[in-house]
Amino acid sequence: MTDAENPVIPAGTASRGKEFSRATDAALVLAGGEVFWGRGAGAVGKAVGEVCFNTSITGYQEILTDPSYAGQIITFTFPHIGNVGTNAEDLETTTPAVRGCVLRTDITQPANWRASGQRGGHLDGWLKSMNLVAVTGVDTRRLTRLIRDSGAPTGVIVHAPGKDGAIDVDALRAEAKAWPGLEGMDLARDVTCRQTYAWDETEWALADGFGKLENPKFHVVAVDYGAKRNILRCLASAGCRVTVVPAHATADDILGHSPDGVFLSNGPGDPAATGEYAVPAIKGVLEAGLPVFGICLGHQILALSLGARTKKMHQGHRGANHPVKHIDTGRVEITSHNHGFVVLGDSLPQGVTASHISLFDQTLEGIVVEGRPIFSVQYHPEASPGPHDSHYLFEEFYKLIEKNAKKN
Secondary structure (H helix, E strand, C coil), X not given: CCCCCCCCCCCCCEECCCCCCCCCCEEEEECCCCEEEEEEEECCEEEEEEEEEECCCCCHXXXXXXXXXXXXXXXXXXXXXXXXXXXXXXXXXXXXXXXXXXXXXXXXXXXXXXCCCHHHHCHXXXXXXXXXXXXXXCCHHHHHHHHHHHCCCEEEEEECCCXXXXXXXXXXXXXXXXXXXXXXXCCHHHHCCCCCEEEXXXXXXXXXXXXXXXXXXXXXXXXXXXXXXXXXXXXXXXXXXXXXXXXXCCHHHHHCCCCCEEEECCCCCCHHHHHHHHHHHHHHHHHCCCCEEEECHHHHHHHHHXXXXXXEEEEEEEEEEEEEEECCCCCEEEXXXXXXEEECHHHCCXXXXXXXXXXXXXXXXXXXXXXXXXXXXXXXXXXXCCCCCCCHHHHHHHHHHHHHHXXX
């Protein structure tokens, strides 16, 4: 084959139509035909999933370990990913569910005193240890515009070092096309805990690290649809002893622990699919009259249980700079987001009202049940890297539990 027949396209470019072998070891191949070539990092191999983008400039380790990213390949719009390394504390789960990540620049040596672990906390070593594939050197601005304009596509991320020309674009494109997408997928079953456990670790502090809850006043049962650890820490820091139960727990399972309140966690996938078994359980919890607080997928499951509907979004909300308006107070909070499905505001039944809306696209970001201690938000008030504007919601939940306990 001549050079004219086998052109080398620089890393970070995308192309349509006929593809040729490249002098490269990594690529992101989209179902629509686009190919983004780059340099491989992390584990060797391939993975298929929905390609999304996240605009956060901090917290990449928490993002990569957030169970809500199950089935997804994350494009980081911020170029300096890996600059502060990794450590054993900034984890939202022990086993990441994300499929891989796409980066603009090569991963540099960590420059932070907290970096520790694989290769001194180098992100590349951490990705290898977690069996996560990464592609660097990609034009992430172009990829982000594609996602913004066309919606989140299906793609295959591949890292094949030492095998020049071995990346079979046609086969990878076919694999991407064959993947069914997140609609209809119940991924909470894949990331939930396998058995009930207790949680008493509190939030991290600079001088002391993580703390331990002492003398809790109330007991909360948290339903784990893919719970982030920092949510559990926030509940404990608010003064609640936490019992975590699997996603498939029934109302009897939940109420059998005699909770003072029930929390519905974040998680991945299609809420309607998870709702097949989660909604009957939560309806039973609602009948018990307990305070209920939901975040992310938990917000969507609560809304479905109350009679609302959900839908897949065009590109979703993922980042740490999303302005959300509290409707009653008019206060604007900068919030952290990670969701590709949304509750339809016009589907809320009588007695359930919108509490928060997105100032980006006016989508529903929170609900309250009139006259009852039940509320939820779509965004993430617990976000460990910040922002912390909405952290007060955990205190609000505690106050509702306290008020409800006095009534009874």
